[in-house]
Amino acid sequence: MEGLVMKTCEGPVNIAVIKYWGKRNDELILPMNDSLSVTLHVDHLRSRTTIACSPVFKEDEFWLNGKPFPINERMRTCIEEAKKHISEEKKELSKYKLRICSENNFATAAGLASSAAGFACLVYCLAQVYGIDEKVVDLTILARRGSGSACRSIYGGFVWWQKGTSDDGHDSKAVQVASEARWPELRAVILVVSHKQKDVSSKDGMKRSRETSQLLHFRSKQIVQQRIESMIKAINAKDFDAFAEITMKESNQFHAVALDTFPPCFYMNDVSRNVIDLVNKYNAYKVDMGSSTRYSAAYTFDAGPNACIYLQDKDLSEFLSIIVSSFPSIEKEYVRGLPVEVVSSSVDIFPKHAPGALDYIICTKVGPGPRVIESDHLLNPDGSFKV
Ligand SMILES: Nc1ncnc2c1ncn2[C@@H]1O[C@H](COP(=O)(O)OP(=O)(O)OP(=O)(O)O)[C@@H](O)[C@H]1O
Ligand SMILES: C[C@@](O)(CCOP(=O)(O)OP(=O)(O)O)CC(=O)O
Numbered sequence: 063m064e065g066l067v068m069k070t071c072e073g074p075v076n077i078a079v080i081k082y083w084g085k086r087n088d089e090l091i092l093p094m095n096d097s098l099s100v101t102l103h104v105d106h107l108r109s110r111t112t113i114a115c116s117p118v119f120k121e122d123e124f125w126l127n128g129k130p131f132p133i134n135e136r137m138r139t140c141i142e143e144a145k146k147h148i149s150e151e152k153k154e155l156s157k158y159k160l161r162i163c164s165e166n167n168f169a170t171a172a173g174l175a176s177s178a179a180g181f182a183c184l185v186y187c188l189a190q191v192y193g194i195d196e197k198v199v200d201l202t203i204l205a206r207r208g209s210g211s212a213c214r215s216i217y218g219g220f221v222w223w224q225k226g227t228s229d230d231g232h233d234s235k236a237v238q239v240a241s242e243a244r245w246p247e248l249r250a251v252i253l254v255v256s257h258k259q260k261d262v263s264s265k266d267g268m269k270r271s272r273e274t275s276q277l278l279h280f281r282s283k284q285i286v287q288q289r290i291e292s293m294i295k296a297i298n299a300k301d302f303d304a305f306a307e308i309t310m311k312e313s314n315q316f317h318a319v320a321l322d323t324f325p326p327c328f329y330m331n332d333v334s335r336n337v338i339d340l341v342n343k344y345n346a347y348k349v350d351m352g353s354s355t356r357y358s359a360a361y362t363f364d365a366g367p368n369a370c371i372y373l374q375d376k377d378l379s380e381f382l383s384i385i386v387s388s389f390p391s392i393e394k395e396y397v398r399g400l401p402v403e404v405v406s407s408s409v410d411i412f413p414k415h416a417p418g419a420l421d422y423i424i425c426t427k428v429g430p431g432p433r434v435i436e437s438d439h440l441l442n443p444d445g446s447f448k449v
Contacts, residue, residue: 067155068114069190070439073183073432074104075168075175076214077250077370079309079362080289081316082223083264084272084282090231091210094272095282096290098222098239099214100372102250103429106399109179110438111164111187114445119159125440125447126180127165140185140208147204149193156192163440163447168424169257173329173366175215177264181208182215186432202236211264218242218430220297222290242428245300247375249400251382252424253389255333255367264365267320267327274324281315302374306360309372310341313362320365331367333419340388340412341371344381347411375427382425383407389420399425 082097122141124133133141145156164183170176185205189196202223206213213234214221219241226234262270271278289308296304320327341361348358359373359381373381379402386397387407397404402425442448 066114066116066445067191068112068439068441068445069187070110070112070435071183071187071190071432072104072108072110072435073179073186074101074215074429075107075179076101076211076221077175077362077364078211080286080293080312082210083268083316083319084278085268088269091206092231092234093210093223093225095286096223096225098220098290098293100220100250100428101215101218101431103426104433105429106424106426107168109164109166109183110440111162111183112440113187113191114161114441115155115158115191116445117158119161122160125163127170136208137184140181140204141188143204143207144185144188144192144194147192147194147199149195152193161441161445161447165440173260173364173368175211175364177209178211178215181205181212182432184208186216190434200235203231206234216431219244219428239294240297242430245297245428248428249373249375249378250426251371251373253337253369253371254421254424255331255369257421260366262327267323267365270327271319271323275319275322277322278319281319303355303357306357306372309360309362317363329365329367330363334363334367334369336415337361337369343412344384347409379403384409384412385423388412389415390417391420392417393422395422397423397425400427
């Protein structure tokens with residue numbers, strides 16, 4: 063079709079080890095404290111987005127996971143902000159309407175960071191369509207306007223969102239602490255306890271926490287900065303003990319803030335607590351078996367019951383075998399993502415749960431940032447939606 067421009071990109075999920083919770087400015091999405099995350103591999107968990115731009119389109123349209131979806135205020139902001147940075151030779155495109163089609167290969171709005179992958183992918187794809195020069199324009203600042211945690215999905219590896227101090231948000235951006243090549247042995251196992259949409263969104267939950275939780279204010283002023291420094295040291299030194307301890311304490315403190323919120327937010331459930339118990343028992347078991355480190359696995363939970371367990375490649379098969387025997391399933395495709403050998407575990411110190419306590423498991427590793435893909439477009443070649 064004459065004048066049609068079309069690009070398709072994929073964007074990764076990130077799971078924070080130092081949590082973002084609480085904004086100092088809701089509209090600009092400026093956080094109360096810094097945060098730090100691990101980008102998970104786009105081969106296993108990703109948003110894929112196709113954007114087409116054409117003089118014949120009559121209105122902007124968005125489809126998410128195969129259905130028309132409203133273009134909400136945050137998405138509108140990302141589009142309008144991206145248009146401000148359009149390259150000189152593509153200026154004409156800013157007048158054209160957009161068709162955006164996106165899909166996540168995992169549950170949306172279930173505390174699996176779909177908004178992070180989705181908005182990072184959207185902004186990255188807009189940058190390709192509009193010829194935005196990434197050396198001049200910080201895409202992390204654009205992605206932040208879609209969802210705070212999305213700014214960290216613009217980079218691969220280990221990413222630090224610096225809260226910034228200015229009122230206009232120009233210094234609230236993400237930087238890469240280390241690429242995925244720094245710690246290639248690091249693995250992440252996502253235990254999907256529920257893929258149902260959560261009751262209180264992160265946006266509403268963190269607003270309520272800022273208004274009612276004294277613990278949140280204490281944490282953001284007195285605790286987070288020190289933990290960021292220790293975490294960066296741990297990553298650079300590949301010190302799993304330090305990484306694991308800070309990760310678990312951060313998760314615990316975030317959920318303590320959720321409970322300190324009034325009325326409280328309950329994001330974890332009994333299965334989540336059983337997972338914490340299993341990880342603690344696994345760490346103790348490994349020490350008994352002569353492990354040179356205090357921790358072999360570290361849990362973290364976002365605003366939902368699903369667990370993310372960080373561990374190293376050497377322990378992955380053993381840990382998964384224990385999980386599968388402790389949380390049995392009748393699902394055929396129970397373990398997804400990275401291929402891992404799962405054997406029947408002979409270690410019987412872990413409690414057995416009823417089949418079906420976990421929906422499924424995704425195994426992945428630390429990965430790169432968003433990428434352009436040349437095939438598998440989600441729109442037809444003429445820019446129409448695939449129905
Ligand atoms: N692929 C996508 N493209 C654009 N926007 C998306 C995409 N996926 C999700 N979103 C947006 O993110 C919203 C879901 O965000 P929400 O914060 O509720 O859930 P989550 O990101 O899965 O959980 P959490 O942020 O707590 O980990 C969707 O309603 C939609 O607006
Ligand atoms: C618990 C968290 O996952 C919170 C994520 O919050 P969002 O980035 O989804 O919130 P908004 O900025 O309002 O879109 C912790 C984290 O990812 O750091």
